[in-house]
Amino acid sequence: MQTAASVSHKASRPRADALRNRERIVTAAREMFVEFGADVPFDEVARRAGVGNATVYRNFPDREALVREVVCSVMDRTSEAAEQALAETGDAFEALERFAHTAAAERISALCPMLSSAFDRHHPDLEAARVRVDTLVARIMDRARAAGQLRDDVGSGDLLVGIAQLSRPPAGTGCLSADRFVHRHLQLFLDGMRAPAPSSLPGAAVTVEDLRAS
Amino acid sequence: MQTAASVSHKASRPRADALRNRERIVTAAREMFVEFGADVPFDEVARRAGVGNATVYRNFPDREALVREVVCSVMDRTSEAAEQALAETGDAFEALERFAHTAAAERISALCPMLSSAFDRHHPDLEAARVRVDTLVARIMDRARAAGQLRDDVGSGDLLVGIAQLSRPPAGTGCLSADRFVHRHLQLFLDGMRAPAPSSLPGAAVTVEDLRAS
DNA sequence: TCTAAACGGGGAAACCGTCCCCGCTTATTT
DNA sequence: AAATAAGCGGGGACGGTTTCCCCGTTTAGA
Numbered sequence: 248m249q250t251a252a253s254v255s256h257k258a259s260r261p262r263a264d265a266l267r268n269r270e271r272i273v274t275a276a277r278e279m280f281v282e283f284g285a286d287v288p289f290d291e292v293a294r295r296a297g298v299g300n301a302t303v304y305r306n307f308p309d310r311e312a313l314v315r316e317v318v319c320s321v322m323d324r325t326s327e328a329a330e331q332a333l334a335e336t337g338d339a340f341e342a343l344e345r346f347a348h349t350a351a352a353e354r355i356s357a358l359c360p361m362l363s364s365a366f367d368r369h370h371p372d373l374e375a376a377r378v379r380v381d382t383l384v385a386r387i388m389d390r391a392r393a394a395g396q397l398r399d400d401v402g403s404g405d406l407l408v409g410i411a412q413l414s415r416p417p418a419g420t421g422c423l424s425a426d427r428f429v430h431r432h433l434q435l436f437l438d439g440m441r442a443p444a445p446s447s448l449p450g451a452a453v454t455v456e457d458l459r460a461s
Numbered sequence: 462m463q464t465a466a467s468v469s470h471k472a473s474r475p476r477a478d479a480l481r482n483r484e485r486i487v488t489a490a491r492e493m494f495v496e497f498g499a500d501v502p503f504d505e506v507a508r509r510a511g512v513g514n515a516t517v518y519r520n521f522p523d524r525e526a527l528v529r530e531v532v533c534s535v536m537d538r539t540s541e542a543a544e545q546a547l548a549e550t551g552d553a554f555e556a557l558e559r560f561a562h563t564a565a566a567e568r569i570s571a572l573c574p575m576l577s578s579a580f581d582r583h584h585p586d587l588e589a590a591r592v593r594v595d596t597l598v599a600r601i602m603d604r605a606r607a608a609g610q611l612r613d614d615v616g617s618g619d620l621l622v623g624i625a626q627l628s629r630p631p632a633g634t635g636c637l638s639a640d641r642f643v644h645r646h647l648q649l650f651l652d653g654m655r656a657p658a659p660s661s662l663p664g665a666a667v668t669v670e671d672l673r674a675s
Numbered sequence: 676t677c678t679a680a681a682c683g684g685g686g687a688a689a690c691c692g693t694c695c696c697c698g699c700t701t702a703t704t705t
Numbered sequence: 706a707a708a709t710a711a712g713c714g715g716g717g718a719c720g721g722t723t724t725c726c727c728c729g730t731t732t733a734g735a
Contacts (some may be wrong), residue, residue, distance in 0.1 A: 260734055265681065284498065288723060299683030305724060401649070409646050412626050431662045432623050435615070436646070438660055439653030446652055448645045476702055479712065502692055513714030518694060682731065690723075700713070705706100 271296045271308050277317050281354045282416055285314055315370060321357045322376035325350050329383035333390075340396040343387050344437055347406065351414040351433050355407070368459045380407070381455040396446035404453030409436045483520050485510045491571045496630050497573035499528055528574055529584060530562065535571045539564050540667050543597035545659035547604075554610040556603050558651050565628035567649050573625060582673045594621075595669040612658035618667030624648045 275296035279287045289310075293300040307313040332346035367373075384403040391397035413432045489510035493501045507514040510628075521527040546560035574580055581587075598617040605611040627646045 261679065264733065268682085289725090290723075293683090300724090301683060301726085302681080305681080370639060405642075405645060405649070408642060409627070409649065412629060412646070413623070415626060415629070427621075427664055428622060431619065431664055431667070432626070432650070434660055434662050435619070435623065435653035436650050437653065438658070439649035439651065441659055444652070445655055446648055448648050450641055450645055453642060453645070463721080476711065478702065482713085503694090504692075507714090514693090515695085515714060516712080676709085676732085677735090678733105680731105683721105683729100687726090691721090693718105695718090696716090697706085699725090699729085700711105702708100704708085704710105 256381065265295075268296070268298050268302055272298065272303055272306060272313075273316055273320055276313055277321060277354060277357050280317060281357045286310075297317065315365065315373065317357060319372050319376050321353065321355060322373075322380050325354050325355055326376070326383055328380050329380065329387060332387055333383065338396075339387075339391040339394040339439070343391045343397070344434075346384075346387055347410055347433055347437055348430060350407075350410050351429055354414070356411040356415040368411075377455055377459070392442075398440055398441055398442045400444065400448050400452055402452035402454045402457075403442055404455050404457050406440070407455060408453065408458065409433075467671055479482070481617055482510070482512050482516055486512065486520060486527075487530055491525055491535060491568055494528070494531060494571045494574060495568045499577065500524075514616055525581065528580065529586065532572045532574065533590050535567065536587075536594050537571060538567045540590070540593050540597055542567065543594065543601060546602055548599065552610075553601075553605040553608040554655070557605045557611070558603055558648075560598075561624055561647060561651055562644055564621075564624050565643055567646055569621070570625040570629040570630070573629070574585055591669055599668075607654075612656045614658065614662050614666055615654055615673075616666035616668045618669050618671050620654070621669060622667065622672065623647075641658050 272292060276287075276292050279292055279295060289303050290300045292313075293303045296303070303313075307316070328346055328349040332342045332349075335342045335345065381403050384406060388397055388401070388403060388406065392399065410433065413436060414429050468564070486506065490501075490506050492508060493506055503517050504514045506527075507517045517527075521530070540664050542560055542563040546556045546563075549556045549559065573601055595617050598620060602615070602617060602620065606613065624647065627650060
């Protein structure tokens with residue numbers, strides 16, 4: 248980090264405040280997608296982000312672009328949480344639990360729109376992020392399974408969908424009060440994943456790949 | 462059932478097809494509330510129900526009336542499922558499981574709007590239905606608990622919210638394909654409720670009563 | 676200090692949900 | 706089977722909301 252000239256080419260670099268604003272918009276959109284669904288008015292997103300509405304329209308040509316950026320951002324955060332969990336050297340199942348609770352708090356449910364029909368699930372950015380998440384989560388689960396702590400018949404998709412569904416706010420407006428319940432129910436779900444399995448599950452283990460099938 | 466005059470007073474009885482239509486509207490609305498939330502256009506509900514939009518407006522003066530009827534209807538169905546489960550004389554936990562899977566299939570998540578802020582949670586009809594569900598579900602759970610099969614730290618609210626959240630379609634349009642996953646994940650959740658508890662849950666057991674608190 | 680990129684608020688235009696009106700259908704009665 | 710009135714359904718106007726552009730002003734970067 249030099250005093251100046253730390254960045255090579257300045258021609259294509261956007262202004263610093265522009266980047267900051269873009270980030271604030273994505274954050275606001277992520278929160279609002281989770282609470283109100285993927286069709287919140289742009290003006291509302293702008294208001295929560297503390298910017299003018301024009302700034303939103305300037306950064307994102309259409310709704311899909313914003314949604315995609317939000318989904319990618321959430322997947323990246325999830326991947327980071329997964330990497331952190333993998334770095335933990337202690338109990339394998341405990342690492343899995345830590346990851347799950349962190350992902351729930353990170354509002355992973357914002358990536359539900361990914362399953363929506365009116366959404367290009369094959370965009371390169373998404374594919375890359377998806378593979379990354381899937382791989383990391385599968386690694387965490389494999390480790391717990393190898394330790395004999397995780398049942399055999401569950402896949403990364405089962406875990407991620409469970410987290411997403413259980414961490415969604417019920418439906419009404421800003422019902423964040425449920426956050427107190429979320430971790431209870433997620434913990435129950437995780438306990439159900441422990442080995443030995445007391446029941447057999449219908450269907451086969453689900454991967455993230457399976458989720459994007461129609 | 463006599464040939465005629467089987468009903469005492471004919472003055473206030475609506476026509477048979479009117480009743481049938483009303484029922485079809487409630488059914489359609491239930492499905493659509495689950496899929497798209499409680500603010501689907503009335504015209505869409507009418508279309509799915511196979512009736513004209515005027516019929517919807519004639520039967521339900523405002524949206525709240527329709528929502529209330531749907532919620533009550535779902536709670537009644539849930540109560541029926543609970544009574545049926547209680548009648549089963551076999552394994553107590555198996556009865557609990559049967560109830561849960563039935564409730565999920567009955568689209569119990571349609572009663573999410575009950576938690577919405579813009580909804581009169583203190584309407585007499587709702588109170589009655591709520592108490593009935595809560596009592597029956599608690600009875601099922603108590604029985605399983607008495608048999609040493611259900612952990613101590615879960616309440617009827619935990620079960621109902623878990624079912625509701627896990628059985629909700631992710632978000633997109635008519636994503637009923639997820640139904641194949643629902644019962645997997647619900648089963649995992651149920652397995653997590655088995656005794657002995659492998660973990661301790663944050664917070665306290667939740668009743669249905671707790672849910673209507675802001 | 677200078678310049679151009681970025682910002683923000685206001686407002687027009689398009690879209691969508693609500694709800695009424697009226698000619699037609701059909702369940703029910705005698 | 707005919708009479709009768711309750712119920713039905715589609716079209717369309719109204720009102721509210723969202724989208725998106727325009728342009729005067731601000732501010733980062735050199």
